[in-house]
Each structure stands twice: as C-alpha cells, then as structure tokens.
Amino acid sequence: MFKRLAEAERQAVDAPVRITVDGLDVACRAGDSVAAALFASGRDACRDTVVNEVPRGPYCMMGVCYDCLVTIDGRPNRQACMTQVEQGMNVERQHGAREVR
Numbered sequence: 001m002f003k004r005l006a007e008a009e010r011q012a013v014d015a016p017v018r019i020t021v022d023g024l025d026v027a028c029r030a031g032d033s034v035a036a037a038l039f040a041s042g043r044d045a046c047r048d049t050v051v052n053e054v055p056r057g058p059y060c061m062m063g064v065c066y067d068c069l070v071t072i073d074g075r076p077n078r079q080a081c082m083t084q085v086e087q088g089m090n091v092e093r094q095h096g097a098r099e100v101r
C-alpha cells in the first residue's frame with residue numbers, strides 16, 4: 001500500500017538504521033519515524049484494539065489518534081509516529097491491554 005519515493009529508498013539503502021520489528025530485521029532511513037519504517041517495510045497494523053482485538057495502524061501521523069501504539073525496547077504504549085528510529089531499536093506489535101505500571 002505504501003512505498004518510499006525513489007530518493008528516500010536510496011537513502012534507506014545507502015545509510016540504513018537497523019531495527020527489529022517483531023523479531024525481523026528492518027532497514028530504515030535515519031530520521032524516519034517508527035511508523036514510517038513500519039509502513040515502508042510493508043506493515044500497516046501495529047497493535048490490536050483492547051476491546052475486540054481489531055488491528056489498528058498509524059492514521060494521523062502527527063500524534064493525535066493514538067492508533068500507532070507499539071512496544072519499543074520493552075516500553076509499551078509508545079507512539080510510533082512521534083518516535084524516531086534508533087540503531088538497534090526493538091519494536092513489537094501490541095496485543096490487547098497493557099499492564100498499568
């Protein structure tokens with residue numbers, strides 16, 4: 001559904017930042033948001049709703065809708081659209097309700 005523009009794809013290939021998403025290696029462009037990296041790697045869902053477990057994915061890409069929540073480096077409920085990728089980051093899809101800590 002989503003794909004990078006040619007220049008952005010070249011930048012991702014030339015200077016990749018490597019992250020893992022659900023245990024799989026994903027090459028990203030420096031400065032990408034986690035949500036952009038998820039889209040560019042072919043993923044359109046990053047969590048399931050708490051009530052009926054319907055898949056949800058980034059929608060507004062500006063920090064308003066909270067449909068992009070993921071677990072990053074073990075911390076749940078991080079907004080993928082508001083978080084820049086970092087080398088070695090571990091991103092996991094969220095399933096159901098999170099524990100209150």
Ligand code: FES
Binds near residue numbers: 060064065
């Ligand atoms: S996509 Fe809406 S808050 Fe992240």
